[in-house]
Amino acid sequence: MASIWEYANPRKFMATSEALLPWTVGLAAATLGVGLVWGFFFTPDDFRQGSTVKIIYLHVPSAVMAINVWIMMLIASLIWLVRRHHVSALAAKAAAGIGAVYTMIALLTGAIWGQQMWGTWWEWDPRLTAFLVLFLFYLGYMAMWQAVENPDAAADLTTVLCLVGSVFAVISRYALDFWNQGLHQDRFQLLDGESDVSPVFAVPLLICIAGFALVFVALVLYRTRTEIRARRLRALLTQERLA
Amino acid sequence: MTLGVHDLSVGRGDVQVLTGVGFTCAPGSALVLRGPNGSGKTTLLRTLAGLTPPIAGRIEAAPEAIAYAGHSDGIKAQMTVAENLTFWARIAGHRDIATALDAFDLGSLSERRAGELSAGQKRRLSLARLMVTGRPIWCLDEPTVSLDTENTARFARAIAGHLGRGGIAIVATHIDLGIGGETLDVSRFAAQSLRPDDPFAGDWSA
Amino acid sequence: MTLGVHDLSVGRGDVQVLTGVGFTCAPGSALVLRGPNGSGKTTLLRTLAGLTPPIAGRIEAAPEAIAYAGHSDGIKAQMTVAENLTFWARIAGHRDIATALDAFDLGSLSERRAGELSAGQKRRLSLARLMVTGRPIWCLDEPTVSLDTENTARFARAIAGHLGRGGIAIVATHIDLGIGGETLDVSRFAAQSLRPDDPFAGDWSA
Amino acid sequence: MKAVLARDLTLAFRAGGGFGLALAFFLIVVILVPFGVGPETDTLRLIAPGILWLGALLACLLSLDRIFQLDWEDGSLELLATSALPLETLALAKALAHWLTTGLPLVVAAPAFGLLLNLDPAAYPWLVAALLAGTPGLSAIGTFGAALTVGIRRGGLLLSLLVLPLYVPTLLFGAMVASRAAEGLDPLPPLALLAGLTLGAVAAMPFAAAGALRIALR
Amino acid sequence: MKAVLARDLTLAFRAGGGFGLALAFFLIVVILVPFGVGPETDTLRLIAPGILWLGALLACLLSLDRIFQLDWEDGSLELLATSALPLETLALAKALAHWLTTGLPLVVAAPAFGLLLNLDPAAYPWLVAALLAGTPGLSAIGTFGAALTVGIRRGGLLLSLLVLPLYVPTLLFGAMVASRAAEGLDPLPPLALLAGLTLGAVAAMPFAAAGALRIALR
Ligand code: HEM
Ligand SMILES: Nc1ncnc2c1ncn2[C@@H]1O[C@H](COP(=O)(O)OP(=O)(O)OP(=O)(O)O)[C@@H](O)[C@H]1O
Ligand SMILES: Nc1ncnc2c1ncn2[C@@H]1O[C@H](COP(=O)(O)OP(=O)(O)OP(=O)(O)O)[C@@H](O)[C@H]1O
Ligand SMILES: [Mg+2]
Ligand SMILES: [Mg+2]
Secondary structure, three states: OOOHHHHHOHHHHHHHHHHHHHHHHHHHHHHHHHHHHHHHHOOOOEOOOEHHHHHHHHHHHHHHHHHHHHHHHHHHHHHHHHHOOHHHHHHHHHHHHHHHHHHHHHHHHHHHHHHHHOOOOOOOOHHHHHHHHHHHHHHHHHHHHHHOOOHHHHHHHHHHHHHHHHHHHHHHHHHHHHHOOOOOOOOOOOOOOOOOOOHHHHHHHHHHHHHHHHHHHHHHHHHHHHHHHHHHHHHHHHHHHHO | OOEEEEEEEEEEOOEEEEEEEEEEEOOOOEEEEEOOOOOOHHHHHHHHOOOOOOOEEEEEOOHHHEEEEOOOOOOOOOOEHHHHHHHHHHHHOOOOOHHHHHHOOOHHHOOOEHHHOOHHHHHHHHHHHHHHHOOOEEEEEOOOOOOOHHHHHHHHHHHHHHHHOOOEEEEEOOOOOOOOOEEEEHHHHEEEEEOOOOOOOOOOOO | OOEEEEEEEEEEOOEEEEEEEEEEEOOOOEEEEEOOOOOOHHHHHHHHOOOOOOOEEEEEOOHHHEEEEOOOOOOOOOOEHHHHHHHHHHHHOOOOOHHHHHHOOOHHHOOOEHHHOOHHHHHHHHHHHHHHHOOOEEEEEOOOOOOOHHHHHHHHHHHHHHHHOOOEEEEEOOOOOOOOOEEEEHHHHEEEEEOOOOOOOOOOOO | OHHHHHHHHHHHHOOOOOOOHHHHHHHHHHHHHHHHHOOOHHHHHHHHHHHHHHHHHHHHHHOOOHHHHHHHHOOHHHHHHOOOOOHHHHHHHHHHHHHHHHHHHHHHHHHHHHHHOOOOHHHHHHHHHHHHHHHHHHHHHHHHHHHHHOOOOOOHHHHHHHHHHHHHHHHHHHHHHHHHHHOOOOOHHHHHHHHHHHHHHHHHHHHHHHHHHHHHHO | OHHHHHHHHHHHHOOOOOOOHHHHHHHHHHHHHHHHHOOOHHHHHHHHHHHHHHHHHHHHHHOOOHHHHHHHHOOHHHHHHOOOOOHHHHHHHHHHHHHHHHHHHHHHHHHHHHHHOOOOHHHHHHHHHHHHHHHHHHHHHHHHHHHHHOOOOOOHHHHHHHHHHHHHHHHHHHHHHHHHHHOOOOOHHHHHHHHHHHHHHHHHHHHHHHHHHHHHHO
16 A cells, blocks of 8 residues: 555645645535535524624634644644655645634634623733734744745754644643633533534534635645745756756 | 765755765875865865765764864954964863964964954964864865965964874865875766755656 | 055054055056065055045045955845846946856856855855946955966956956955066055054153 | 845845844734733723834834844945945935834734734824834934944844933834823824924934944944 | 853953843833833832833843854854764853843842832842742743744844743743732742743753754754
C-alpha cells in the first residue's frame, strides 16, 4: 500500500489536490449555504435574545474553527519538524491566514453579540483574553513567515512559535474548565443527550460548523497549492538564472 | 589532525554552488583556494567551519578543531584591542594574548579602541584573534585584504609558524600570498544548480 | 575641472593624521595613494569627499563634483541589483543604468537580490554605482578588494574610460591596479599628533 | 525626493521591512493595559483616550530608529549626504515614508482598538481626527530625534529618551480631544492646537534634522 | 560564560552601551501617563501598579534587540557559535547580563517612581518583591524572542510582537501583587505564581533560545 507520506511530495500533492478541490469547494459551499440559510431564515427567534441569536451561526463556528486551525497548524508544523516534509510546512503557512480571519470574525461577531447581550463590546474575561492573545499569535506567526528569507529557516522558527502559541489556543477553549468564571457562554455539549440548546438551533448550528470546517479545508488546499506554486516559481526562476 | 573532505556538495540558500569537492590536508600543509568571483570559495569555507550545513558529503575533522575568519570579524568597536583579544582567548579557555599581539605588531595599538583602527589595523586584529583560539585548522577568507606589504609578510610568517606547529591552513584569496602550499581552483567543482534535494525543482510536466 | 589640494591637514577624532598635503590633478589624470596601514589614506579620501572637515588647508573643487566609494557601499540587501542602481541613478538625476551594468558585467545578476551576492559581486555593484553618479572626480578607497583578475581588468578599463572623458580618479590601494597615473605616498605627510587647534593640548606648565 | 520615498516604501514592504508591525504593537499595548490596571469597565473608559494615544506614541517610537540607522550602517547615508539631494529634502521624504508606513495605519485602526478599551461612542470621530492631526507631528519630531542619534550604535533607547519629552504636548492635546468629546465638551480647541503643533513640527523639522545629520556624519 | 557576562557588562557601561537608558525610559513612561489619563489622584492611585509594571515591561522590551543583534551584525555570534562555548550557556549569560543592566536598576528605582503615581504606601515592599520575582522572567522570555528574531534586520518591532503576548501572564500577576497589597488583600498567591513563571522561563529558555539561534545562524 502506498504510504500516506507520498502526499508530502509537492507534485503528488498538486495532482491529488487538483482532483479533490472541486469536490471540496462544492461540498463546502453547499453545507455552508444550507447551514446559514436554515439558521438565518428557518429558525424561530429566541424568546430572550430576539433575532440577535442568529449571530450564533457565525460566531460559534468561526470561534471553534479558529482554535482548531491553530491545532492543525501545530500538527503540520510538528510533521515538518520531524519528517521535513515541505508541503506540511506550507500547509501550516497557508492555514495561518485563514485562521486569523476566522479569529477576527469570531472577535467581531462576539463583540457585536456582546453589545446586545452584556451591553458591552468587550470584557476581559480569561477566555476572551486568551482568544485575543491567540489572535496576536496568528499575527506574529504570519509576520515571522514574512520576515525570514530562507523558507526552511522560516518553517523551523514558526514551528517553535506555533508550539508556544498552542498554550493560548488551549486556554481559550478550556479556560472555563480551569477557572469557571467570566461572562462568556459556558461550553455547551451539542452532541450529548441533554443538550441545553434546543435541537431547533443545534442542528443548523452543527451544519454551519461543518460548513466552516469544509470551507477551511477547501481554502487550505487552495492556498497550499498557491504556496507550492510560489515555491515552484522560485525554483524555476533560480534555475533559469543559473542556466 | 588531518582534514579530509570527501565528495562534498555545498550551497547557499536554494542554490548548490559546488559539488564533488574532495581533498585532504596533512598536518603542516596549506591549501590555497582560488577561483573567480562568485565561484564558491566563501561558501566552501563556511561549510568547513560548520556555519552552513553541507548538502551532501563528508568532512573529516571535528568542528571544534576549526577556526574561521571571514569578512566580518567580530570586533567590538567600544573595546580596546587588548580587551577584544582577551575575550576571545577566554572563550577559547586560555589567557595568553601576548604572542598574538606580537605576531601582528599590535603591541603599540593594544590600548586603542578597536573602532579607531584603520582598515588594515582591524584586519590585523582579526588575524590575531585566530591565533588565540588555539585551534589547529584555520579557514581564512581573503585574509590579506587591506594589509600593506609589510603586514602581508607578517601574515605569511604567522601561517608558516602555524604550519610548523603541525597546523593546517585553508586560505581563499585572489592575490598571491607567498605562503606556498597547494592550490585548488574551486571552479573545477562548479555546480550552480538548484539543490538536488529541492522537491520543488526538476521537471514537473511528466 | 581640476582638483587642487593646498597645504591640507586632515585628522580623525582628536588626532591630526596628515599635514601639508598638496597636489593637483588635471582632468584625465589619476592619482594613486599609497602608504602603510594606518598612514591616513582613508582619512584623506573622506576629507576630499567632504565627509570629514579638514583641519586646515584648501580643497579646490566643488564637493558636488566628487563621488566617493569607501568600505561600506550603501547597498540594500533586500533590493535587487538593478533596483539599487536605479535608486542611485535617480538621486543623481538620470535613469540610465545599462552602461554601468555592462561595464562591470552585472547584466546577468541584475535581478538578483543584492544580499545574495558574493563579496566580489557586491564590490562590482558598488563600483557600478560610481558610474551612475555621473560625477567627474572619483575618490576610491581600496576599490579592487575581493575582485578577481578579470574584474580588476574591468575596473582598470572603467577608470581608463572615465579618465578619457576628462574625469579624475584618486585611488588608495595596497596592490598594483594597472591604471597608471602618478603615485603619492601619503606617509610623506605623516603628522600623528594632536590637532594643532586643540585648546587643551600643548605645554600648560608655563 | 520621490526616489527616496519610493525606496523607503519598497523596503518597508519587503521581507523584514516591518510594515504593519507598528499596528501590531499598538494593539498589544492596548491589550496589556487592562491586564495591568484591571478589567473594570469604568476605569478603562476613563483612561481610554490617554492609553490609546500612549499606545500610538510608543508604536511610533519603536520604529523611529529605522529611519536613518539602517542607511547609516550600510553607508547609504554618507553617500546620500554627498549627493545632489539636499539633506532637508531627505529628512522630509524620510518623515513622510515613516508616517505612511506607521502613522496612517494607526489612524485607520484606532477605532477598532477603542472598542477594546470601552471608549465612549461620542469620542470615536474625534479620536480619528486627533490622530490624523497629531501623528504626522509625531513622525516629524521622531525624524529629528532619529537624525540626532544616528551613528550611535543602538541609539534606540537614547532616541526614545530624547523624543518622548517632545511628544508630551502632542500627547496632552491629543488625549484631551478625545476625552473632552467623551465628556460632551467642545473638542475643537485642543484639536486646533494639535494641528498647529504638527504644522510647526513639519515646517521646522527638515532644517533641524538636516543640521543634526550634518554633525553626525562629520 | 563569565567571559561573555563580563564583556556584555563592559559594553553596556561604555559610551553608547545603553546602561541606564531603560531606567530613563521607565521614568518617562511613568511621567507621560498622567498627561495621557489626566492628573486626578484617585484614578492614578488606582492604576499605579499596572502602569509601573507596564513601564518596566516596555523599558525591558526596548533593550531586548541588543541582546543578540549587535553580536550578529559584527560576526561575533557566528564565531561564538563555532567556539567551545555551548549556545545554551551563551543564552543564559546574555539573559543574565540583560537582567543586570535593565531589570535590576528598575527594581531598585521602582519605589521612587511609585511616588510619582501616588502608589499606596502599603504596596511598596510588595511592588519591589514582585519586580524582583518577575523581571528575571522578562529577561529570559525576551532572550528567547531575541534569539528567534536574530538576523532579521531591525527585527525590533517583530520581536515586540512575539514577546509581548508572552509577557501577559507576568504582567497580570505582577500588577496583581501590588494592587492586592494596596487593597489590603493577601498578595502572596500571585507572588508565588510570578516566581513560578520566572523559574519556568529561566529553566526552559536556554534550550529554546539555543535552538532558535542554531536555526538562525544556519
Ligand atoms: C468579543 C466577544 C467574544 C469572543 C472573543 C468570543 C470567543 C469565543 C470562543 C473562543 C469560543 C470557544 C470556541 C471553542 O471552544 O472552540 C466561543 C464559543 C461560544 N461563544 Fe463566544 N465570544 C464572544 C462573545 C460571545 C457572546 C456575546 C455570546 C453570547 C451571548 C457568545 C456565545 C458563544 C457560544 C454559545 C459559544 C459556543 C460555546 C462553546 O462551544 O464553548 N460569545 N466564543
Ligand atoms: N546569501 C546568499 N544567498 C544566496 N546565494 C548566495 C549568497 N551568498 C552568495 N551567494 C551566491 O553563491 C555563489 C558563491 O558565492 P561565494 O560567496 O561563495 O563566492 P566566492 O567564491 O567567495 O566569491 P568572491 O571571490 O566574490 O568572494 C555566488 O554565485 C553568489 O552569488
Ligand atoms: N574613527 C577614528 N577615530 C580616531 N582615529 C582613527 C579613526 N579611524 C582611523 N583612525 C586612526 O587614524 C589613522 C589613519 O587611519 P586611516 O584609516 O586613514 O589609514 P589608512 O591609510 O586608510 O590605513 P589602511 O591601509 O589600514 O586602510 C590610523 O592611525 C588610525 O588608527
Ligand atoms: Mg568570498
Ligand atoms: Mg583605509
